Amino acid sequence: xxxxxxxxxxxxxxxxxxxxxxxxxxxxxxxxxxxxxxxxxxxxxxxxxxxxxxxxxxxxxxxxxxxxxxxxxxxxxxxxxxxxxxxxxxxxxxxxxxxxxxxxxxxxxxxxxxxxxxxxxxxxxxxxxxxxxxxxxxxxxxxxxxxxxxxxxxxxxxxxxxxxxxxxxxxxxxxxxxxxxxxxxxxxxxxxxxxxxxxxxxxxxxxxxxxxxxxxxxxxxxxxxxxxxxxxxxxxxxxxxxxxxxxxxxxxxxxxxxxxxxxxxxxxxxxxxxxxxxxxxxxxxxxxxxxxxxxxxxxxxxxxxxxxxxxxxxxxxxxxxxxxxxxxxxxxxxxxxxxxxxxxxxxxxxxx
Numbered sequence: 001x002x003x004x005x006x007x008x009x010x011x012x013x014x015x016x017x018x019x020x021x022x023x024x025x026x027x028x029x030x031x032x033x034x035x036x037x038x039x040x041x042x043x044x045x046x047x048x049x050x051x052x053x054x055x056x057x058x059x060x061x062x063x064x065x066x067x068x069x070x071x072x073x074x075x076x077x078x079x080x081x082x083x084x085x086x087x088x089x090x091x092x093x094x095x096x097x098x099x100x101x102x103x104x105x106x107x108x109x110x111x112x113x114x115x116x117x118x119x120x121x122x123x124x125x126x127x128x129x130x131x132x133x134x135x136x137x138x139x140x141x142x143x144x145x146x147x148x149x150x151x152x153x154x155x156x157x158x159x160x161x162x163x164x165x166x167x168x169x170x171x172x173x174x175x176x177x178x179x180x181x182x183x184x185x186x187x188x189x190x191x192x193x194x195x196x197x198x199x200x201x202x203x204x205x206x207x208x209x210x211x212x213x214x215x216x217x218x219x220x221x222x223x224x225x226x227x228x229x230x231x232x233x234x235x236x237x238x239x240x241x242x243x244x245x246x247x248x249x250x251x252x253x254x255x256x257x258x259x260x261x262x263x264x265x266x267x268x269x270x271x272x273x274x275x276x277x278x279x280x281x282x283x284x285x286x287x288x289x290x291x292x293x294x295x296x297x298x299x300x301x302x303x304x305x306x307x308x309x310x311x312x313x314x315x316x317x318x319x320x321x322x323x324x325x326x327x328x329x330x331x332x333x334x335x336x337x338x339x340x341x342x343x344x345x346x347x348x349x350x351x352x
Contacts, residue, residue, distance in 0.1 A: 024207075024329060027194040028216035031160060032119060032140060033089050035059030036329050037217025038207070039196055040224040040321075041144060041163060042093020042121055043171075043307070044068055045293050046232060049078050053085030054229035054321035059329075062224075063093040063121045067103055072111040079115040091119030091142070098125055105130070113137050121163065122154075131157045144198065144219075146174030148187045151195070161194040162187070163219050169199030170222050170248075170260050170309035181213070188214025202311040204331030208340075211332075222309040228320045233299030236306070237318050245313025251287070251305070255280055262308035264301050266291075 023029075026037045038060040040051065047065030055062030064082060069075040075092070082090055092112050096105060109130055112120060120134050123144040134141050135158055143154040144163040151162045164187045166180030167173045178186075184197045197210035198219035210218045225232060226240045239262075248260050249267035254274045261267050270283050291304025319327070 024211075024332060026211070026216040028161060028196055031194045032061060032142070034061045036325055037196070037211075038325050038328060039063075039142075039163070039198075039217060039219040041198065041219045041221055042066075042095060042123065043221050043225065044289070045296050046221075046225055046230060047093060048231045049082035049085055050231055051224060051227070051229045051321070052090050053082050054227065055224065055325070056082075056086040056088035056090045058320075058322040058325040059088070060321070060325050061089065061091060061119065063091045063119075066092050066094045066108045066112065072104065072107040075108060075111045076115055079112075079117060089119060090117075091121055092117050093121040093123065094127075094130060096122065096124040096127055096130065109133055113139070122159070127154070128157050131159055142196075146172065147176055147178075148183070148190055151187050151191050155191060155193055159193070161196065161216075162191050163196050163198050164191075164215075165219075166197070166199035168260075168310045170307040172257070172259050173199065175256055175258060180210075184210060184213040184215050200309060200311050202314040204328045204335060206311075206314075207328055207332045208335045220311075221307075222311050223315060223324070224321070225308070226315050226318055227324055228318060232296035235299030236296060236301060239301045240308060240312050240315055241318065243308070243312040245310045247312055248308060248310055251283075252280075254278075260307070260309060261305050262301065262312075264306075266302060266305055270305070 023035055024037055028037050036059040040055040040060060040062040042063045042065040044065055045068055047063055047068060052062035052064050064078055066075050069078050094108060119140050121142045121144060122130055131141050140160040142161040142163055143159040144165060145151050145154060146165045151164055154162060164183060166183045167177050168180055180197060180199050187195060194216045196217040196219050197215035201218040201220050202223035207218050226237045247263045249263045249271055250258055250260055251267055251270045252259050266286055270286055273283055287305045292306050295301060295303045295306040
């Protein structure tokens with residue numbers, strides 16, 4: 001069977017289950033026009049065209065990371081490159097963070113609009129002006145956040161969907177330390193628009209659990225880093241497979257800007273320095289983005305800080321995006337229609 005991650009694939013649009021065509025339909029898939037409720041969110045240095053197209057061709061929703069591209073014109077070229085690899089929907093992530101010298105966000109935003117992208121993932125600090133501008137051009141916005149109050153604020157801003165990020169996630173989990181098992185249903189109780197669950201997801205069990213907790217799909221970062229199409233060094237993919245759920249560190253805790261990263265020599269040094277009262281300027285060189293980028297390029301896991309989540313403990317292979325998404329959706333259907341349905345049937349028979 002042709003690889004569904006390759007252009008021109010003749011792979012079927014739906015997975016087969018019990019001889020019938022099946023797909024998990026949720027508010028998320030219907031609102032954002034994708035086949036499967038599986039998202040590859042923006043990841044710095046990782047969210048490039050080849051990965052995004054692999055996810056899109058497999059029926060998921062992938063996001064190019066805008067700020068990985070050095071300039072807005074580079075972003076335009078990356079969007080064009082992705083279009084040559086897929087004719088399925090994909091989006092662009094725009095993360096807004098406070099900075100002394102901020103990137104030209106308005107120019108990146110205009111590049112997204114000019115390129116005809118119809119889905120954007122926003123994250124970070126006060127995205128209202130970005131949301132307003134995107135909505136004026138008919139672009140659907142999925143906002144990523146780490147707290148129920150932030151999700152409700154984004155909903156009031158007019159976004160089309162929420163990605164709620166639990167404490168288990170790679171990158172910035174916020175400062176509330178609320179794991180997904182609580183955060184997802186707490187958000188589902190209040191958020192009225194489609195919502196996907198993020199942080200700690202990597203397989204079918206996680207997808208089914210997220211749906212049971214009230215989400216409409218899942219976002220995966222670390223799991224998609226560890227795929228054939230992921231544009232990072234093979235040694236780092238193999239390190240993710242080798243790592244377990246304990247192989248992360250939380251840095252910047254003392255600076256109230258917590259970040260979950262892969263545990264390595266550098267992260268351990270930063271944690272130790274923070275315990276001694278170090279400020280950001282004391283660790284600046286250790287955590288430089290250029291060093292983190294080199295990890296992915298040269299394959300030396302100790303070259304710098306790099307993001308990875310606790311879900312490493314559930315990652316045991318390096319599949320194509322097509323194989324990964326097909327497996328997750330198929331196994332999720334089997335859990336729902338088999339194991340869980342069987343529990344209900346047994347109860348019904350017992351009470352008959």
